[in-house]
Every structure is written in C-alpha cells, then in structure tokens.
Amino acid sequence: MAFRIGIEDLRDIAVGATFLGTGGGGDPYIGRLMAETAIRDNGPITVLEMSDLTDDMWIVPSAMMGAPTVMLEKIPNGSEMIDAFERLRARTGQTISATMPIEAGGINSMIPLAVAARLGLPVVDADGMGRAFPELQMVSFSLHGISATPMILVDERRQQVSLDTMNNTWTEALSRTATMVMGGSSSIALYLMTGAQVRAYSVPHSLSHARHIGERWRACKSLDEPMERLIEALGAYRLFDGKIVDLLRRTVAGFARGEVAMEGMGRDQGHGMRLDFQNENLVAVRDGEVVASVPDLICVLDQDSLLPVTTEGLRYGRRVTVIGLPCAPVWRTPVGIRNVGPRYFGYDVDYIPIEMRYGHEPATRY
Amino acid sequence: MSLRLGIDVGGTNTDAVILDESGTLLAKAKRPTTPDVTSGIRNVLQAVLERADGQAIDRRDIRQAMLGTTHCTNAIVERKGLSSVAILRIGAPASLAIPPLADWPEDLVEKLQAHAEIVEGGHEFDGREIVPLNERAILDFAHRVKGVRAIAVTGIFAPVSDAHEKRAEELLREVLGEDVSISLSSQIGSVGLLERENATILNAALTDVAIRATQAFSDALAEAHIEAEKFFAQNDGTLMRLDYALRYPILTVASGPTNSLRGAAYLTGRSDAVVIDVGGTTSDIGVLLNGFPRESSIAVEIGGVRTNFRMPDLISMGLGGGTMVIGEAHRIRVGPESVGYRLTSESRIFGGRVLTMSDIAVRSGRASFGDPERVADVAESLCVSALQSAHDMLADGLDRMKTSAAGVPVIAVGGGSFLIPDEMVGASEVLRPENSDVANAIGAAIAQVSGEVDRIFSLEQRGRQAVLDEAKQQAIDAAVQAGADASAVQIIEVEEIPLAYLPGNAARIRVKAAGPLASLTAAQTAAGQGAER
Numbered sequence: 096m097a098f099r100i101g102i103e104d105l106r107d108i109a110v111g112a113t114f115l116g117t118g119g120g121g122d123p124y125i126g127r128l129m130a131e132t133a134i135r136d137n138g139p140i141t142v143l144e145m146s147d148l149t150d151d152m153w154i155v156p157s158a159m160m161g162a163p164t165v166m167l168e169k170i171p172n173g174s175e176m177i178d179a180f181e182r183l184r185a186r187t188g189q190t191i192s193a194t195m196p197i198e199a200g201g202i203n204s205m206i207p208l209a210v211a212a213r214l215g216l217p218v219v220d221a222d223g224m225g226r227a228f229p230e231l232q233m234v235s236f237s238l239h240g241i242s243a244t245p246m247i248l249v250d251e252r253r254q255q256v257s258l259d260t261m262n263n264t265w266t267e268a269l270s271r272t273a274t275m276v277m278g279g280s281s282s283i284a285l286y287l288m289t290g291a292q293v294r295a296y297s298v299p300h301s302l303s304h305a306r307h308i309g310e311r312w313r314a315c316k317s318l319d320e321p322m323e324r325l326i327e328a329l330g331a332y333r334l335f336d337g338k339i340v341d342l343l344r345r346t347v348a349g350f351a352r353g354e355v356a357m358e359g360m361g362r363d364q365g366h367g368m369r370l371d372f373q374n375e376n377l378v379a380v381r382d383g384e385v386v387a388s389v390p391d392l393i394c395v396l397d398q399d400s401l402l403p404v405t406t407e408g409l410r411y412g413r414r415v416t417v418i419g420l421p422c423a424p425v426w427r428t429p430v431g432i433r434n435v436g437p438r439y440f441g442y443d444v445d446y447i448p449i450e451m452r453y454g455h456e457p458a459t460r461y
Numbered sequence: 462m463s464l465r466l467g468i469d470v471g472g473t474n475t476d477a478v479i480l481d482e483s484g485t486l487l488a489k490a491k492r493p494t495t496p497d498v499t500s501g502i503r504n505v506l507q508a509v510l511e512r513a514d515g516q517a518i519d520r521r522d523i524r525q526a527m528l529g530t531t532h533c534t535n536a537i538v539e540r541k542g543l544s545s546v547a548i549l550r551i552g553a554p555a556s557l558a559i560p561p562l563a564d565w566p567e568d569l570v571e572k573l574q575a576h577a578e579i580v581e582g583g584h585e586f587d588g589r590e591i592v593p594l595n596e597r598a599i600l601d602f603a604h605r606v607k608g609v610r611a612i613a614v615t616g617i618f619a620p621v622s623d624a625h626e627k628r629a630e631e632l633l634r635e636v637l638g639e640d641v642s643i644s645l646s647s648q649i650g651s652v653g654l655l656e657r658e659n660a661t662i663l664n665a666a667l668t669d670v671a672i673r674a675t676q677a678f679s680d681a682l683a684e685a686h687i688e689a690e691k692f693f694a695q696n697d698g699t700l701m702r703l704d705y706a707l708r709y710p711i712l713t714v715a716s717g718p719t720n721s722l723r724g725a726a727y728l729t730g731r732s733d734a735v736v737i738d739v740g741g742t743t744s745d746i747g748v749l750l751n752g753f754p755r756e757s758s759i760a761v762e763i764g765g766v767r768t769n770f771r772m773p774d775l776i777s778m779g780l781g782g783g784t785m786v787i788g789e790a791h792r793i794r795v796g797p798e799s800v801g802y803r804l805t806s807e808s809r810i811f812g813g814r815v816l817t818m819s820d821i822a823v824r825s826g827r828a829s830f831g832d833p834e835r836v837a838d839v840a841e842s843l844c845v846s847a848l849q850s851a852h853d854m855l856a857d858g859l860d861r862m863k864t865s866a867a868g869v870p871v872i873a874v875g876g877g878s879f880l881i882p883d884e885m886v887g888a889s890e891v892l893r894p895e896n897s898d899v900a901n902a903i904g905a906a907i908a909q910v911s912g913e914v915d916r917i918f919s920l921e922q923r924g925r926q927a928v929l930d931e932a933k934q935q936a937i938d939a940a941v942q943a944g945a946d947a948s949a950v951q952i953i954e955v956e957e958i959p960l961a962y963l964p965g966n967a968a969r970i971r972v973k974a975a976g977p978l979a980s981l982t983a984a985q986t987a988a989g990q991g992a993e994r
Contacts, residue, residue: 344957
C-alpha cells in the first residue's frame, strides 16, 4: 500500500541513510534540506510499494554524481531533473510515472525525495544497492542486464549531456568525466525501467528500511546501554569496540583510499582492528583475521552519538564501535560478488557472508 | 618596560592579568561577570591596576590590551541587540534548491526579518566561474535594501575565489555608501556553503553588538588612562585588531575555552598535554597539540545555527568544586547537581548545609579554605569514595581524549583543580602551574596572530608537494597580513583530505600559520637593545 512521507520523516530517513552509507555516500544533510524545501513548497510525497507498481509504468531513478565536498558548496538548482525527465520523455515517448533512489545510503537517499516533491511524482520504496557503492554500474539492475543509458546528466546551468553507451562500465567512465567538467557534481537520471523490471530487479523497502533504522536510533539513544540496544534493534553484528589510533589516507586513481587502525577497549581490550576503506568501509580485520567485508555493510559508530562516522570524518582518538550488517541477497550471487566483492576493490580476500563468519544469526532481525 | 594586559570575560568571572615582556605575571584580579559585561570589565580593570600600583607598575607601560569576551555569544544566544540584515547569496542558478536561513530556529529568523536574494555568479571548486556575476541584479538588490544596517554576502566557493564577493562589495558601496556594514563570507568561514553563509549572516547581525563591545573596551581602558593597542581574542586562540573585530565579530565567539588551554600551555611551558579545567560546576577536558587546542571535527551550533567554525575539541562533565555529594559512604553519588556560585553560602565549610566536593577536599586535606571545623564530622571512608568517584570520572574523560595508550602529561587548572589527584590513571604526570586560576586571561594576553587557508586544490598539474608549499605560503602571508611577525611565523597545522568520488586528484587542504604580534616583538627587540645600551 502506498504511503506518504512528510518533512517530519526526513530526519529519520537521513539518519538511516548514514548507516546504509557504510562510511561513504556523502552527508545526507544537504539532501535532507533539499527535500525539506521541496516538500514545504509542494506538499508531502507519495511512496509506492512494490505491490503498487503496474507492469507498464515507466520509472526513472534519480541521483547526484560527483564529490560530496563539492555538493556541500555548490548546492543544486533543484529543477535539474525537470529537464532530465522531459528529455527522457521526448527520447522514449514514454510518460514517467515515478522516480526512485539508485542508492539507499548517503545523500542519494534524499535526492529522489526532493525530485519527487518538486515534480509531483511518487517515489518507489526500493533502490539498486541497499547501501552505498562508489560506481554507477554497481546496482542490482546492472546485474540483470538493464542498461544505465539513455542517461541524462544535467548541471545547475541546465546544460545537459545525454549518453548512449556499449555497457555500464563505459557509462561510469564517460559520465564521471562529464561530471568533472561540470564542476565536480551533476544531477543524473538513468536506468529507465518498467514497473515489472523494478519489481523484479531492485532491492525492496530501502526507504522504509532507512526510516526504520532512524527511528530505532532515535528510540535507543535515550535508553540505558544504548549501543547494545541499537545493535539488537538493527540485528547487527558487533565487530569491535575501540579507539582510532592511526589513520592513513591516500588518493589512488581518483578514489580516496585509506586504512584506519583501532585499539581495543572494553570487551576488545588487548585486541586490534584494521579497517580498509575506499570512500566506503570495505574490509574489517580483527587481530589479523577478516571479520567482515564488502558487500556486507560495515559501519563505524561514534560511541557518544551512536551515529555512523563517514570515512572523511574519521580521526585520531575517536571512540567507536564497528558493526556489520548483511547486504542485500543480490550481492551474494557469484555475479554480485564478482562486481562488488572484495577482489573487485583490490583485496585478496574471499567474500564470506557475515552470518557464516560469525556462525550464528544476530539476536533479532528486522 | 612594555606590558600586556589580558582580560577574559567568562560565564562566572571576569579575569585580568598584567604580564611583562618576558611573560612574567605582575598582577592578577578576578571579579564577577556582570549581566552587561561592561561593568565587569571596568571592575576587574580597576582591581588589577590597584594591585599593579602596589607593585609600582606604571600603567603607561601597558602597550597591548587583549580582550576575550562573551558579548557576541550572549547576543546570539539571547537574541538581543542584533542588527537588521540583508542577505545576498551569489550562486544562481546553483543553490536555489535550498534558500538562505533554511535550517534556522524560527525565533531567530523572525528576529532578523531579513530580506534574502540569490543572484547569478559564484565559482567552481577549481576557481572557474559558474556563470558571470550579475552586476545589474546586485545594484537592484542594493536599492531594495536601502536603510538596512548590515549585508551578508556569500558566494559559492568564495574560499577558492573571492572575486565575485569583492566585486559585489564594490557595487553595494556604490549604492549604499559607507554607512552599511558588509560581511564577506570568504573572510569568515571555510568550505560548506550553508554553514559559511550562516556564520556570515550572524556576523552581520552582530554589527552593533561589536560596536558596543569595542566601545566598552576602549572606554574602560581610557577611563583607566591606559593607552594601548587593542585586540580581541578569537576562537582559535589568536588575536585580531579592533578594526578587524568590528568587521568580523563572529570570530570572537567561544574564545574562552581556547584561552584557558593556551594559558595552561604557557604556564607550564608544555605544548603537548591534556588540560583539565575544573570549575565550580563542570570539568572541561581539552588537548594541546603544538601549543594550540585540538579542534573539533563536528559542525558547531551557535544559538541553534549550524556553522563550520572549528572549536576546541572539549568534553565537559558535571564535576566541580560545587558538585554535591549525596548518600552514605558505600552508596554515594557525586553530582551532577552543583551548588554553583552559591558555594560560599551553601557548602558546609562556609556554614551551609550541602555537602560538596569542596567540603570533601578540605576534610581530606587536599584543599584549605573555609572552616575545616565544620566538616570534621564527615567520615573518612565517605571522603575516600567521593574522591575515588571524582578520579574515575576524570580518568575516563582523560582516556576519551587521549590518542595513545601511553600516559600523557596532565595540566590541572581552574578553581576546583584540587579534585585532580597527583597520581592519575592514564597520566604520566600531573602539573599544577601557579596562577592557573587566571589561565584564561593569560591565554588572552599571550595570544598570537594567525592566518589560515582552507580550500580545494587540484593536485593534477603541479603535484602534491608544490601545492602544499603554496598553501603554506598563503597561510603565512595571511598571518603576516593580520599583524604577525614575519620572521617568527610558524605552520601550526596541516590537514589534507582527498576529495572522494572525483577523478583528477583534488584535495581539500587546510593550513594554519601563527606567530607573535609584530608590534610585540618590535617592542621586545627595542627593550633588549635598550638594556644593552
């Protein structure tokens, strides 16, 4: 059943999106204010569940591409997607019935909400990742052979680039270069799909999942032992309690790579963890042994605020709890692991689902 | 003889110190902070000069006067005395998705009644124009806001290029003349449009508060027949001249904690340590790195408005000299309630009925003030558990702030520092400098002058080292321009964060340089030469 999202829901969704961002995806703050402004001007948003989609609907995911640091400064115009959707309509002759996120984590969880409010379209409660990933072909749609193109990139000057490519890896390369020329960020519309395709190929319930996480976070933070309560409520695995003691960053081929070393505290006193990240948190190693890896979600939570720390916000001395969450099932298939598993990111590690590494189900599951 | 006067206006007390050119403390005084702030400054000035007179200090020798004050913070928090503001953002067609004041508390928005416009212009992260500046629109804006007291101008990526902001200022002046106060965001904050714009708007709203604060400071000094160069302490532990403070009052917000940390560094000669400041109600724990406070990485809210100022990274806990001790020996609770400034009437040693940590300290011989007879009946075991609780709280706080498992030097300051034990878990040593009760005012008196660069650099063409060198030189130039002695400026902080999700190796680089006041070293050199002769 379709439901509505108003301004009061945005904070919870934004908090949830920070968890699903798994260290990357950019701070949803700017996206939340964009959605808030758009809803204030245009009223609440209708959210469609999978059962609300008809086979012949046309649905276009919307997102922003580029550096979150640029988006913090060069905020979008807000009407980029009007142009992009109009262009897609003209190209395909199809009327667009809804938009949706391609990414459930970070700023891109919020962009489709702003777009939906601004264009008066519903948004679908689903996405293509169930988390955040750095490259645009890393979506479930791509695994099922859906082309990212025709793809429209628009900048705040309303300049448009329209891409038609051989495959989604080419789309990623060409669109990122165009984004760079546009000043480091762009608004994008891509992966045009029918309702039937969205139902079959997307990761369902991402918006309501993000909202659920935000609500649990809000409820738990005022309880006794809030971290324990939150971990239970999220059905997460507690990977490590510690303090950041070393941090190494470097930029390799345009991506911010780094590793962070933690010294154990409390129940992990005397142990150590190393966490490798490239925009997102990718591999967690406890005392030399891998305990979680991409595509499962690894979040570094600040022990005081219980909020996830982004890879850009990691710093010496911070007391953190590292948690792991299982990824969407689509990433655990052989083709999923090939596309987003640890080896894709250059780590010589086999992907083993977090439940198998820990040999049990977490306390409760959402 | 060339002397420095430092004054710090805190929440409870206003402190003043006089230092000689070698940094020796000649006189100090403490008076309660007054609601109007100004009379507190006047009172403490009178008191410190009386002490100075007793030691035959000539007030004509006071060459520099530094003030750290809560005037601006209070005005924002209490929403009082704020000026009318017009808001000009240079950024269209970008940024229209979020208008100015979007995330502000409603009562403050109502108070400002600000007219806001977004005109075409602004820059990309690499300095290119997004679109050319719409000069016509700025002139129209100027005509529409005639009569407004202050204008806040914020351009997209102004920290990278301030060309459009500077041009806008010229155009606004053409129409509105010199009477209007104009705040440029490039002078105020770093990358992050909304946070920088917020700080710029707050700055503009403080126009009249700043005039009153600088006037009060000047008047108080004039009344005391002190003719000194006047400075305000900034939130980063450095100074700005009076004329600059008039233009950028927002930068004085929260100078207090910084001054306390810097004062502690100065009093001990340590540049790397953890400082524990125990007051009447709370203990603040901060970290010194290279003699400056370690800064918080989290956006700071002032009066409910999100800014991107860097404040000292502090943790505050409810433990101070006035903290109440409740219950019996085996089941005691320490705080967080406190008698606060009523310590001298409500605590046992001063004839009151409430058992406080001060009473415990006096009973166990850690401190001696008030009447020890009045706490003679307090059980020793209760004292031991109360002091142990206090120690546990402080040790936990220390551990949160430390970055390594090894013990670190701890500097104990503040009126309640007797609660910090000599042997502390996590501390390699506990230093108790003399005069730590006026660490804040000393911090103001010894403050340096700084320059900062925080922008996005492309590392592609010239390579990382060349870019870092350029950023360092820019920070040094900015410090010298602000009045630092060119021969003594040092780089105190370098931070480099690669931009995520962007090819082409761009990084956000932040460099800060600081040095002593040029006029001060000149005076010292002159004094040194005088002595030689």
